[in-house]
Amino acid sequence: MKQFDVVIIGAGIAGASIASEIGEDRSVLLLEAEDHPGYHSTGRSAAFWTESYGGPLVQPLTSASQSFLDNPPAAFSESAFLGPRGAVNIGRDDQQHLADQFLADFADSGLSMDRWSREQTISLVPDLKPIWEHAVYEPDCRDIDVAALHAAYLRDAKRKGVELVCRAPVSQIRKDDGGWELSAKGETYRATVLVNAAGAWADSVARLAGAKAIGIQPLIRNMVQIETDPPSSMDMPLVVGLDGSFYFKPEAGGGYWLSPHDEIPSEPADVAPDEMSVATAIDRFEKVVDVQVKRVSRKWAGLRSFAPDRLPVIGFDGAVENFFWFAGQGGFGIQTAPAAAKLARSVLLDQAPDESLQAVDASLYAASRFS
Structure with a gap:
C-alpha cells in the first residue's frame, strides 16, 4: 500500500x-x-x-x-502559451442593448474594451452581413496553446x-x-x-x-471545423454573438472553428457531436458572414461542467x-x-x-x- x-x-x-x-x-x-x-x-x-x-x-x-501564460518560468516552459487574436462581440441592428449591457458588466474591471462601428468591424470581418451593426472589440483576446x-x-x-x-x-x-x-x-x-x-x-x-x-452539471458543447469559399484569414478575430448564440474563429489552412455555444445537459460520459447542433452551428454562422460552407472537415463535442x-x-x-x-x-x-x-x-x-x-x-x- x-x-x-x-x-x-x-x-x-x-x-x-x-x-x-x-x-x-x-x-x-x-x-x-x-x-x-x-x-x-x-x-x-x-x-x-x-x-x-x-x-x-x-x-x-x-x-x-495572463502573466504566467505570456511569460512562464523558464523551468516550466521555454515559450509562451498565448498568441495574438483579438475578439469582436457583435449584435444585430436591434441588439444595441446587449452591447450596452456587455460594456456595463465590465465597466469597473479595467479590461480593454472599445465600442466599434460597423466600418471598424468589417475591417477585420470583411464578409460580415449588413444586419450586424453593433460591436464591442477586445484587443487583448488571445489564442492559447x-x-x-x-x-x-x-x-x-x-x-x-x-x-x-x-x-x-x-x-x-x-x-x-x-x-x-x-x-x-x-x-x-x-x-x-x-x-x-x-x-x-x-x-x-x-x-x-x-x-x-x-x-456539478456537465453540459455538452459542440464544435465544428469547416472549409469555406472565400477562405478565412488568420488576421480575423474571434467573433462572438452578444446574445450568446455562437462564436467562431479562423484556423490555419483557411477554415473556421465554430460553435452554436450550446449547453446540453448530460451525464458524465465520452460525448459525441450532435448532428442537429452541428447543423445549427453552420446555420448561425451563415447568418453572420456571407461565405459559402464547402464542407465539414471535423466535428467534436466536449463537456463543460458548472456548479x-x-x-x-x-x-x-x-x-x-x-x-x-x-x-x-x-x-x-x-x-x-x-x-x-x-x-x-x-x-x-x-x-x-x-x-x-x-x-x-x-x-x-x-x-x-x-x-
Whole structure:
C-alpha cells in the first residue's frame, strides 16, 4: 500500500495544474481513469483566452493568469502559451442593448474594451452581413496553446516528483482516522488529503467519498471545423454573438472553428457531436458572414461542467475533513488554470496567496458555500 500526502483524482488541466503547484511541497499521486490525461474536456477546448469569457466574477482569475501564460518560468516552459487574436462581440441592428449591457458588466474591471462601428468591424470581418451593426472589440483576446500548457503542467509535476497513474478509475474510497484509502487499478493507496479534480465526474467522486454532491452539471458543447469559399484569414478575430448564440474563429489552412455555444445537459460520459447542433452551428454562422460552407472537415463535442452558480469550486469541503474540491471550471478552466491552481495551492497548503492573486476574492469560489 503506497502512502502519499495528497491524492488527486483527475489529470485534466485542473488536476495537472494543482499537482504542479504542490508537487515540491507534498508527496502527490495523480490518478487518471482514461488511457491518457486530458481526454475529455481539456483535449476538446476551443483554444482561446479572453478575459470577458465566463463573466465578471470569473474575469479576475483569467486576468491573473495572463502573466504566467505570456511569460512562464523558464523551468516550466521555454515559450509562451498565448498568441495574438483579438475578439469582436457583435449584435444585430436591434441588439444595441446587449452591447450596452456587455460594456456595463465590465465597466469597473479595467479590461480593454472599445465600442466599434460597423466600418471598424468589417475591417477585420470583411464578409460580415449588413444586419450586424453593433460591436464591442477586445484587443487583448488571445489564442492559447492548450495541449502545450497541459503537457507543461504534467511535465512540471513529474519533475517535482508527482506520480501519475493512468487507466486507473477509482472504484472505492474509504475514510478513517488516518486519512483516505482509495482502490484503483487493483492497487490500494492512502493519503491525508483527497483532491477532487474529476471534472464532469466531480459529484460522483464526492458521493464515493461520502461527501455531499453540490450539483456539478456537465453540459455538452459542440464544435465544428469547416472549409469555406472565400477562405478565412488568420488576421480575423474571434467573433462572438452578444446574445450568446455562437462564436467562431479562423484556423490555419483557411477554415473556421465554430460553435452554436450550446449547453446540453448530460451525464458524465465520452460525448459525441450532435448532428442537429452541428447543423445549427453552420446555420448561425451563415447568418453572420456571407461565405459559402464547402464542407465539414471535423466535428467534436466536449463537456463543460458548472456548479449551480457557474463559478469554480476551490477549497475544502465544509463537512468532510480533508476533502478538497477543485472542480466546476466550466468552459474557462484552461484560461484560468494558472491563477486557479495558485489559489488552490494557497488554500490547500494554508499559505499566503501568490502576488498575482491580489485582485481575486477567494471567498467567491470557496467550496464551503455549498455546505
